[in-house]
Amino acid sequence: MLKALAMAHSCLEEIIKPNDIVVDATMGNGYDTLFLSNLTDNIFAFDVQNEAIEATEKRLSFAGKNVIKISDFENEKLLTENPSVKLILDGHENVRKYVKKPIKAAIFNLGYLPKADKTVITKPDTTLTALSSLTELLVTGGRIALMIYYGHEGGEKEKNAVIHWVSTLNQKTWDVFTYGPLNQVHTPPILVILEKK
Numbered sequence: 001m002l003k004a005l006a007m008a009h010s011c012l013e014e015i016i017k018p019n020d021i022v023v024d025a026t027m028g029n030g031y032d033t034l035f036l037s038n039l040t041d042n043i044f045a046f047d048v049q050n051e052a053i054e055a056t057e058k059r060l061s062f063a064g065k066n067v068i069k070i071s072d073f074e075n076e077k078l079l080t081e082n083p084s085v086k087l088i089l090d091g092h093e094n095v096r097k098y099v100k101k102p103i104k105a106a107i108f109n110l111g112y113l114p115k116a117d118k119t120v121i122t123k124p125d126t127t128l129t130a131l132s133s134l135t136e137l138l139v140t141g142g143r144i145a146l147m148i149y150y151g152h153e154g155g156e157k158e159k160n161a162v163i164h165w166v167s168t169l170n171q172k173t174w175d176v177f178t179y180g181p182l183n184q185v186h187t188p189p190i191l192v193i194l195e196k197k
């Protein structure tokens, strides 16, 4: 049986083609950014913590990927640089400042960065702002995967906010699915996946 993250990757892998523009909304240690970089060279990855940028830069450089770090908006011209993995030190709620073209896919891993400051967590209002922008930027046939970790303080509130928000998307233009275990005693992550029809 596929775990939720493997299912998320599989749903994205199915549609992402080389040169598609994609977004990693929560870079963290860069595992999803690396996964995306094996599918396309055009990635905008966001995180609010410098540790995340450093860890992801290391992971991608080791894999031989072309990485650009963007930590202040004065580097605007870097945003249009040839296909590359852009590691942006900013919140995903500001995605519109950086991504000006339609995107094929996005992934969120909600929660906190493992082994780092557990008080730096994704929050309902900023997550929904990002989601709203990314759903507008998404092309027809594009998908957004949300891995929702919710075992930490504040996690349940964010999970409910996201599920409520995606449940209101018009069924004529959106497919909205969930995937996750129902019989586990802890709080394993659940996947919410959106496709624009």
Ligand SMILES: C[S@@+](CC[C@H](N)C(=O)[O-])C[C@H]1O[C@@H](n2cnc3c(N)ncnc32)[C@H](O)[C@@H]1O
Pocket (backbone or CB within 6 Å): 025, 026, 027, 028, 029, 030, 031, 032, 033, 046, 047, 048, 049, 052, 090, 091, 092, 093, 108, 109, 110, 111, 112, 113, 114, 120, 121, 122, 123, 126, 149
């Ligand atoms: C569960 S971790 C992500 C794990 C990551 N996808 C990986 O592959 O390692 C969540 C990340 O979201 C980041 N985060 C929190 N608020 C954010 C925001 N407003 N915008 C972007 N990232 C944010 C945290 O700093 C943390 O690194």
